[in-house]
Amino acid sequence: MSEKQHEIRLRINGTEHDVAVPARRLLSDALRHDLGLTGTHVGCEHGVCGACTVLVDGEPMRSCLMFAVSAAGHDVTTVEGLARPDGELGPVQQAFRECHGLQCGFCTPGFLTTITAGIAENPEPTEDEARDMIAGNLCRCTGYQNIVKAVCRAAELARDDRASEDGAA
Amino acid sequence: MKPAPFDYVRPGTLEEALQALAGHPEAKILAGGQSLVPLLSMRLAAPAVLVDINDLPDLDHVRADADGVRIGALARHAEVLKDAEVARVQPLVPLALANVAHPTIRNRGTTVGSLVHADAAAEMPMVLRLLDGSVDVAGPGGRRTIPAAELYVGPLESSLHHDEIAVEAFFPALGAGSGVAFEEIARRHGDYAMCGVAAVVTVEGDRVVSAKAGYLSVSDIPAVVDLTEALDGSVDATALAAAAAAALEELDPETDIHATADYRAHLATVLTARVVTAAYDDARTRAGGSR
Numbered sequence: 001m002s003e004k005q006h007e008i009r010l011r012i013n014g015t016e017h018d019v020a021v022p023a024r025r026l027l028s029d030a031l032r033h034d035l036g037l038t039g040t041h042v043g044c045e046h047g048v049c050g051a052c053t054v055l056v057d058g059e060p061m062r063s064c065l066m067f068a069v070s071a072a073g074h075d076v077t078t079v080e081g082l083a084r085p086d087g088e089l090g091p092v093q094q095a096f097r098e099c100h101g102l103q104c105g106f107c108t109p110g111f112l113t114t115i116t117a118g119i120a121e122n123p124e125p126t127e128d129e130a131r132d133m134i135a136g137n138l139c140r141c142t143g144y145q146n147i148v149k150a151v152c153r154a155a156e157l158a159r160d161d162r163a164s165e166d167g168a169a
Numbered sequence: 170m171k172p173a174p175f176d177y178v179r180p181g182t183l184e185e186a187l188q189a190l191a192g193h194p195e196a197k198i199l200a201g202g203q204s205l206v207p208l209l210s211m212r213l214a215a216p217a218v219l220v221d222i223n224d225l226p227d228l229d230h231v232r233a234d235a236d237g238v239r240i241g242a243l244a245r246h247a248e249v250l251k252d253a254e255v256a257r258v259q260p261l262v263p264l265a266l267a268n269v270a271h272p273t274i275r276n277r278g279t280t281v282g283s284l285v286h287a288d289a290a291a292e293m294p295m296v297l298r299l300l301d302g303s304v305d306v307a308g309p310g311g312r313r314t315i316p317a318a319e320l321y322v323g324p325l326e327s328s329l330h331h332d333e334i335a336v337e338a339f340f341p342a343l344g345a346g347s348g349v350a351f352e353e354i355a356r357r358h359g360d361y362a363m364c365g366v367a368a369v370v371t372v373e374g375d376r377v378v379s380a381k382a383g384y385l386s387v388s389d390i391p392a393v394v395d396l397t398e399a400l401d402g403s404v405d406a407t408a409l410a411a412a413a414a415a416a417l418e419e420l421d422p423e424t425d426i427h428a429t430a431d432y433r434a435h436l437a438t439v440l441t442a443r444v445v446t447a448a449y450d451d452a453r454t455r456a457g458g459s460r
């Protein structure tokens with residue numbers, strides 16, 4: 001195989017990884033195949049389903065619509081990076097568990113990343129705003145009701161977190 | 170499927186980017202990739218070289234002044250959408266942008282990329298046509314300005330040359346006495362619409378002195394129809410019916426997997442009446458507010 005390899009450094013969940021990839025390697029495939037971070041799921045591979053959504057410099061983006069070479073130099077957060085430093089579930093993960101926001105779990109990583117950024121931008125979403133926040137993500141199991149509940153619950157948990165941080169400081 | 174192999178360059182200056190394009194007749198520009206990467210993954214396109222323009226300096230600006238709105242090639246839809254000055258100077262831009270895909274796609278996709286991708290189902294090419302905006306492009310021979318009326322030549326085909334890079338789009342400001350409205354019908358919010366209509370209506374007192382409507386997903390290029398004569402000064406039910414009929418006479422709705430031609434014609438009729446009325450109300454409100 002003579003396809004040119006690009007030596008790039010990816011910063012994923014705060015850890016730097018040096019990899020050699022062909023230019024056409026999608027970020028989603030680099031995460032899963034080159035780095036073994038299989039939490040990011042791939043459904044449609046053309047931007048429609050949202051399963052592959054990761055945070056790039058804090059903003060949700062489709063990892064199936066980015067090349068790994070383009071992600072070099074940016075901070076990428078995958079679902080593996082959403083847990084608390086002590087390994088406990090982060091607020092969005094916790095809310096999904098409490099509200100039964102998942103069944104098979106295929107779509108879940110994309111929802112978790114999208115909602116993490118969504119509640120950072122809008123810390124008190126109404127139910128309508130919660131629906132809007134997840135409108136670009138498809139779930140074939142839950143019927144969305146519990147995901148909408150989980151968005152509101154996650155926002156609540158994140159607010160509690162901030163309140164206790166402020167209290168501790 | 171995965172993209173076919175290609176060479177990848179990410180130049181740091183416009184000159185280098187233009188050279189890379191000039192050197193490779195089969196090179197393609199990569200901006201946000203939200204339209205191009207799906208085409209590559211489905212192997213509907215297989216360029217030999219991708220010229221990634223994301224590192225080019227000074228192209229991510231969004232500026233609004235009395236003349237209008239200027240959007241750099243690397244400004245993402247999301248940046249343009251949240252700019253309050255843009256909304257003040259040309260409110261049709263955010264009205265339409267809110268219907269472009271989902272927030273996640275808007276975080277990466279560029280407005281200029283959408284304009285030159287020239288999809289007749291996309292919102293912004295139609296808005297550029299309706300407002301008589303333009304796109305500035307840089308090429309080996311220097312810069313030129315392409316008026317929207319000359320930009321769209323066929324389905325997914327713009328009049329940009331292969332070795333040119335669109336650097337900035339210009340949307341003229343909303344004129345005095347004018348109002349705007351936008352509405353589209355899609356199966357789900359964020360999907361490409363089966364039909365969408367925008368209108369600019371100018372009033373003097375309660376009389377319509379000019380009215381134009383833009384149509385997306387109806388013809389194979391973004392279409393604009395002047396409705397001034399058909400409305401004959403008014404927006405009552407008779408005038409609106411005449412306007413919708415006049416529009417359909419100039420449009421040629423097409424059938425595809427998403428909707429039949431008849432259904433599109435029906436949507437165009439209903440939406441024409443709605444957006445013309447809404448743009449008229451908007452014009453009256455703005456005139457009242459500034460008195």
Ligand SMILES: Cc1cc2nc3c(=O)[nH]c(=O)nc-3n(C[C@H](O)[C@H](O)[C@H](O)COP(=O)(O)OP(=O)(O)OC[C@H]3O[C@@H](n4cnc5c(N)ncnc54)[C@H](O)[C@@H]3O)c2cc1C
Pocket residue numbers: 046047048197198199200201202203204205206207242268269270271274277278279280281282283285286290291292293329333334335336359360361362
């Ligand atoms: C799931 C999904 C839903 C979507 N829904 C909508 C929708 O409802 N409405 C809508 O309008 N769009 C929609 N889009 C497309 C989106 O708006 C894209 O962002 C936009 O069409 C292209 O911008 P880009 O920066 O991503 O361009 P790219 O994908 O990088 O490029 C698109 C094309 O334009 C060329 N190009 C890009 N920039 C330049 C430049 N500066 N100079 C010359 N050529 C250039 C490229 O070579 C390529 O041919 C959707 C996309 C997805 C994935």
Ligand code: FES
Pocket residue numbers: 041042043044045046047048049050051052053062063064065
């Ligand atoms: S796999 Fe990326 S959006 Fe479906």
Ligand code: FES
Pocket residue numbers: 101102103104105106107108138139140141142
């Ligand atoms: S939980 Fe199965 S697809 Fe969403």
